Amino acid sequence: MSQNECKYKFSNNLFWDTSLENIDLEKHAPYVIQRTLEYGMTEDWKLLLAYYGLDRIKNEAIQLRTLEPKALSYISALTNTPKNKFRCYTLKQSMPTHWNY
Numbered sequence: 015m016s017q018n019e020c021k022y023k024f025s026n027n028l029f030w031d032t033s034l035e036n037i038d039l040e041k042h043a044p045y046v047i048q049r050t051l052e053y054g055m056t057e058d059w060k061l062l063l064a065y066y067g068l069d070r071i072k073n074e075a076i077q078l079r080t081l082e083p084k085a086l087s088y089i090s091a092l093t094n095t096p097k098n099k100f101r102c103y104t105l106k107q108s109m110p111t112h113w114n115y
Contacts, residue, residue, distance in 0.1 A: 020065045024050070025058050039065065047074045051085040068093065078102050 017039045028049045029037065039046055043066065050062045062071065072093040075081065081089075081102040090097045097103045 015065060020061060021046075023057075023061055025055050028053055028058060043070070044074050044078060047071055048078055048081060048085075051075065051089060052082045076100050079105060 021034055021037055021039055024034075037046065047062065047066070050058050054062070066074075072089065072095060075089045075093075076095070076099060078100070079102060081100070086097060086100060086102060089095075090100065
């Protein structure tokens with residue numbers, strides 16, 4: 015599947031703040047993976063998995079500085095990787111913000 019075929023199949027809610035024409039799936043892989051893990055629907059996940067493969071998604075997710083707790087738990091369980099291997103887990107704030115829900 016080509017980049018253009020893939021990126022125009024993602025849900026509109028994933029990239030509300032940017033134009034799809036500006037997204038390069040190879041160059042902006044961490045951004046696309048993070049958005050899909052945090053805000054994507056099941057079909058978006060299947061599309062991401064088909065394009066990148068589970069190993070690349072795991073390797074990119076391990077390097078992300080931030081990731082929502084539910085998304086972290088999901089990718090950790092799916093890849094059988096301990097949470098402490100993820101950069102976002104080791105860099106999270108020791109004192110959570112007041113509105114952390």
